[in-house]
Amino acid sequence: MKKLIVVFLALTLVAVGTAGAQDTGKMLKELKSLIQKNSAEIQGLKAQLKAKDQIIASQEAKLKSLEGKTAQMDTIDQRIETIIREEKIVPAKEPRGEFGLLFGGQSGVYRHGADYLMGGFYDPVILAKDPLFGQRLSGHIMATFSRSDRQYELTPSLSTVGAAFGIPVGSGNNPFAQRQGVNVDVETLSVILGTKYRIESLGKVKPYMAGGLGLYVFGMDLDNDYVMGQVPSVPELDSRGYPAGNADLEWGVNFGGGVEYQITDLIAVGFDGRYNWTTGNKKTDFGTYCGFVSFNF
Numbered sequence: 001m002k003k004l005i006v007v008f009l010a011l012t013l014v015a016v017g018t019a020g021a022q023d024t025g026k027m028l029k030e031l032k033s034l035i036q037k038n039s040a041e042i043q044g045l046k047a048q049l050k051a052k053d054q055i056i057a058s059q060e061a062k063l064k065s066l067e068g069k070t071a072q073m074d075t076i077d078q079r080i081e082t083i084i085r086e087e088k089i090v091p092a093k094e095p096r097g098e099f100g101l102l103f104g105g106q107s108g109v110y111r112h113g114a115d116y117l118m119g120g121f122y123d124p125v126i127l128a129k130d131p132l133f134g135q136r137l138s139g140h141i142m143a144t145f146s147r148s149d150r151q152y153e154l155t156p157s158l159s160t161v162g163a164a165f166g167i168p169v170g171s172g173n174n175p176f177a178q179r180q181g182v183n184v185d186v187e188t189l190s191v192i193l194g195t196k197y198r199i200e201s202l203g204k205v206k207p208y209m210a211g212g213l214g215l216y217v218f219g220m221d222l223d224n225d226y227v228m229g230q231v232p233s234v235p236e237l238d239s240r241g242y243p244a245g246n247a248d249l250e251w252g253v254n255f256g257g258g259v260e261y262q263i264t265d266l267i268a269v270g271f272d273g274r275y276n277w278t279t280g281n282k283k284t285d286f287g288t289y290c291g292f293v294s295f296n297f
Contacts, residue, residue, distance in 0.1 A: 096297055097124040097138065102272065104290020106146040109218060110240045110283055112186045117290055119144030123196050130197075140196040140210050142254075144288065146188045152237070153182075184237070187219040188286070190276070192254045204262040206270075211255035214276055218248040218284055241283030252278035252285075260294060268294045 099122045106115040123138035130137050194212015220242055253276070260270030271291050278284045 095125050095128055095136070097122065098268075098294050098296045099123070100268075100292045100294030102142075102144060102290045102292045104272075104288065106144075106148075106188060106286055106288045108284075108286030109146075109186060109188055110220075110242050112148055112150055112184070112240065115146040115148035115186065115188065117144050117146040117288055119190075119290075121292075121294075126195075129200075134201065136198045136200050138196045138198065140192065140194045140212055142190075142192040142210075144188075144190045146190075146288075148186050150184050150186075151182070152184055182222050184242075185221040187221070189217040189219075190254075191215045194254065198260075205259065206262060206268070207257065207259045209257040210272075210274075211253070214252045214254040214278075216248075216250045216252055216276070216278055216284065218243065218250070218280075220246060241280070248280060248284065250278045250280045250284055252276050256288075260292075262296075266296055268296065270294065 100120060102117065102119045102121065104117050106117040107113065109115070119142065121140065121142040123140050125136060125138050127137040129135065192212050192214045194210065196208055196210040198206050198208035200206060254274055256272065256274030258270055258272035260268045262268045269291070272288075274288045276286050276288070278286075
């Protein structure tokens, strides 16, 4: 009996051991399978991570490219804004010149008294800012006309001529020998070619100097046929240096200056004074004084 019990227990232990060994082997197989499965999943995850890293690297490259393009766009936008600002800013207009109208008086020619004067001028700009002082240097072309009337009591000295023809001195038949009331008209045409230097740094007030060479035509007209062109000597006219004929043509030098006030960028008003030295032995030296309105362009 005891042997049977021992054998039964032994068989039971063997059976239990065999079953346990089988279960352990099965568990090992399952663990191995699980490990292989996890390894495969890990490899898959690594592949996915690698793919995602590649995608991220690609996206980063695209971002860098976009950043470069954004910087280029910013540069282009800034350039566009600069161009727009530059187009809105009106550049300072380079002055081309000035022309004006003169109205005033003239005195000194043949000691004839004061004349009225009118004329005009044109000043093309040579240098808007000269290199020394930064002021304006212009050419200067001026033309003026003046006229005056004066009454004289003339004493023609033709008594010897009348006597030669048998006409008694002082007789009614010798009108050349009589004192005659006569109106003398003197006309002056002046053409000046020179330069003008105008101070620009004082705001609206612009003083200037001007001068140049002048061509002068002095004309005389008398309303008495016996005197005009026929009388060889008239003391009242000779003492003043009037021409023996109808006109004198002379050269000279003109110099003077003035000041103008700039009302607007276009319009200015001013005063001009000049003196003219001529080749007529001082009998035709004269001065001018006038106001003007000018237009700058």
